[in-house]
Amino acid sequence: MVDVSALPTRLRAASRGVGASGAGLVLVVVLVFLAGRSLVPGYSQPSSIRAMAVLAAFLGIAAIGQVLVVLNGHIDLSVPALIGAGNVIAARLAGDGVNPVVIVLVVLATGFAIGLVSGVVIARWNVPSLVVTLAVASVVGGGVLVWTKAQLLGEAPSWLPGFTSSAASTGPLPVPPVVVLWIGLVLVGAYLLRATPAGRKLYLAGVNPRAARLMLVGDRTVTAVVFALSGMFAALTGMLLTGFTGGGLYTVGEAYLFSSIAAVVVGGNSLLGGRGGIVRAALGAIALTELTTLLVGFSLDSSAQQAVLGALIVVVVVTYGREQALRDQI
Amino acid sequence: MTAAVAVPRRRAVGLRMPRSPLAVVVVVTACLLVANLVVTPGFLAPDRLPGTAELFVPLALAAMASVPSILSGGGGLDLSVGPLLGIVNIVAVAILMPAGLVAAEVSIPLCVLLGAAVGAINGAVVAFVRLQPIVVTLGTYLVLDGLALVLMPQPVGTAPPWAAWLSGSWLGGFAPRSLLLLVAGCLLWVLARRLGFVTLVRAVGSDARAAFTSGVRVGLVRFGAYALGGALAGLAGLALTVLINSGDATVGPQYTLAAVAAVALGGNALSGGRGGIAGPLLGALTLFLIQSLLSALAVSSLWIQVVHGSVLLAAVCINSSIGARVGRRAAAIQGG
Numbered sequence: 001m002v003d004v005s006a007l008p009t010r011l012r013a014a015s016r017g018v019g020a021s022g023a024g025l026v027l028v029v030v031l032v033f034l035a036g037r038s039l040v041p042g043y044s045q046p047s048s049i050r051a052m053a054v055l056a057a058f059l060g061i062a063a064i065g066q067v068l069v070v071l072n073g074h075i076d077l078s079v080p081a082l083i084g085a086g087n088v089i090a091a092r093l094a095g096d097g098v099n100p101v102v103i104v105l106v107v108l109a110t111g112f113a114i115g116l117v118s119g120v121v122i123a124r125w126n127v128p129s130l131v132v133t134l135a136v137a138s139v140v141g142g143g144v145l146v147w148t149k150a151q152l153l154g155e156a157p158s159w160l161p162g163f164t165s166s167a168a169s170t171g172p173l174p175v176p177p178v179v180v181l182w183i184g185l186v187l188v189g190a191y192l193l194r195a196t197p198a199g200r201k202l203y204l205a206g207v208n209p210r211a212a213r214l215m216l217v218g219d220r221t222v223t224a225v226v227f228a229l230s231g232m233f234a235a236l237t238g239m240l241l242t243g244f245t246g247g248g249l250y251t252v253g254e255a256y257l258f259s260s261i262a263a264v265v266v267g268g269n270s271l272l273g274g275r276g277g278i279v280r281a282a283l284g285a286i287a288l289t290e291l292t293t294l295l296v297g298f299s300l301d302s303s304a305q306q307a308v309l310g311a312l313i314v315v316v317v318v319t320y321g322r323e324q325a326l327r328d329q330i
Numbered sequence: 331m332t333a334a335v336a337v338p339r340r341r342a343v344g345l346r347m348p349r350s351p352l353a354v355v356v357v358v359t360a361c362l363l364v365a366n367l368v369v370t371p372g373f374l375a376p377d378r379l380p381g382t383a384e385l386f387v388p389l390a391l392a393a394m395a396s397v398p399s400i401l402s403g404g405g406g407l408d409l410s411v412g413p414l415l416g417i418v419n420i421v422a423v424a425i426l427m428p429a430g431l432v433a434a435e436v437s438i439p440l441c442v443l444l445g446a447a448v449g450a451i452n453g454a455v456v457a458f459v460r461l462q463p464i465v466v467t468l469g470t471y472l473v474l475d476g477l478a479l480v481l482m483p484q485p486v487g488t489a490p491p492w493a494a495w496l497s498g499s500w501l502g503g504f505a506p507r508s509l510l511l512l513v514a515g516c517l518l519w520v521l522a523r524r525l526g527f528v529t530l531v532r533a534v535g536s537d538a539r540a541a542f543t544s545g546v547r548v549g550l551v552r553f554g555a556y557a558l559g560g561a562l563a564g565l566a567g568l569a570l571t572v573l574i575n576s577g578d579a580t581v582g583p584q585y586t587l588a589a590v591a592a593v594a595l596g597g598n599a600l601s602g603g604r605g606g607i608a609g610p611l612l613g614a615l616t617l618f619l620i621q622s623l624l625s626a627l628a629v630s631s632l633w634i635q636v637v638h639g640s641v642l643l644a645a646v647c648i649n650s651s652i653g654a655r656v657g658r659r660a661a662a663i664q665g666g
Contacts, residue, residue: 125647127647128594128600131591132643132646134587134591134639136639136643140639141635141639142632142638142639143636145635149632258472261468262465262468265464265465270405271407271462301480303476303478303479304476306473306475306479307480310468310470310471310474310475314461314469317465318461322460322461326549
């Protein structure tokens, strides 16, 4: 709960650049929405909000895995490849008429296993995660390419379009199930990170791996597990995306390479590890989706859109994500 | 990333063990070179050398361009290197050429300056606005990549005359002229080292607070590091223009991750403060040799990604497992 009386101080602290301010981030999410509402006709219509929520959920679920890795002081570039793999596997199995429960389990287990391989290599041999995940991405992406012969195949599991369609609702809630799933994952994840020893270990290993090891916090196990989880969430995102692609499309993850990292850093998480959280990544995913939708509304062509998005990301993060000045850190 | 233990003194590490991580990279690179020579006996023949050098130089310069920002620490990483290569290529072809600025002595310095200017913008935002480098350079990445496609939606098949000249060679093929750009980049680095700037960047990268309390102007040094990286990326953009001999907005961005991978393969700490350009150059050579080996073996285009990833994984594991063992032994000797 935010202490209201402390809010002005916090905002002032944020404007001075004392770490990334959570209140500032929430404010930005609201302000971007209001800007979109006044600039783009139809931006705040229920259908458009639902569509944005679904897009944010896809990005947000992939970003949960990425933020866990980032909190641990690493980076995962294999997210797009695993999204592609999850997508293709789900579509292929659904095309063969496999039981939905089996499909979900196979997709999650595959993502977990591939992520675990990266994590173990990184932890065991002390190799830069950036290179390892880049190499694993290349192997997985290439493997999927070989398997599918670069063609669209299979079909979306029959229950999935209803799960991810922006017009769907979850029981009495007027929200698509995928958004509910995302919010649930974020809340559970945030609770686990805050309240369980395992969660605290993750931060500890991110802040100072050497100290963590000296305190007998197994940073190798932590690293292996966070990469496995990141792989699992990426594969899950890929499976959910079959509702959009309508079949196994190995390139579906490409857009998520930088956007999963952008969601994490726009949320004010430090890439140096140990600072931030899952909720921040979720807010980052929302802010990013709002900005993208805003630009689509201006009917710029896609390259101009991208150029403006790049500048906007920097401008937005300036308002709340400035680092402390060195003279104040001593 | 486990903080690697610094190795100030390397003594009596063992006879058969390589003495520094760099030695391991040299061995891996040499093995790959031999493999290339076995598969393609004429790999270094004078008729093929200019083409080979042309392919290698942009990657090598892009790797060098990634070095200063990573070295300056604080999560330093310049994702915009690749698109900067692209935008320099496009400005040289689509803006300078129509404006009549085709003379080498005018357009080459302008391109390097353009790179330095973009680097300086990154550096200013990182150092003085104090945003995380990855946010800033991701922003620049998107801006430059978008801008490149706006300026040149379709590839343009002409290039300035200096590009054709640089793709030639002297001594009947033994001295490709494209290596001049690489030499220029190395000279720029040597100059920065001679001026003491590289030492300052390392100091800032290994402990910004300690550097600050010792009177180093940390912001200014970080700013300079990004500008230097930008200038090197400008040179890389020229090399890219020589390679593709046209203007193409889609080629540049592919260099970003390859460049960072080369820096990491070369044994520079991605957390900053350690390393120079020799390692990254060897790392770039490793990546390049893997690629040329795969294309010489005529690996099916579907499999090439799988093999490339596996070899990269093996190379990085070999490099760091042996490097780490050297580090651990040295640490044990010091009682750390």
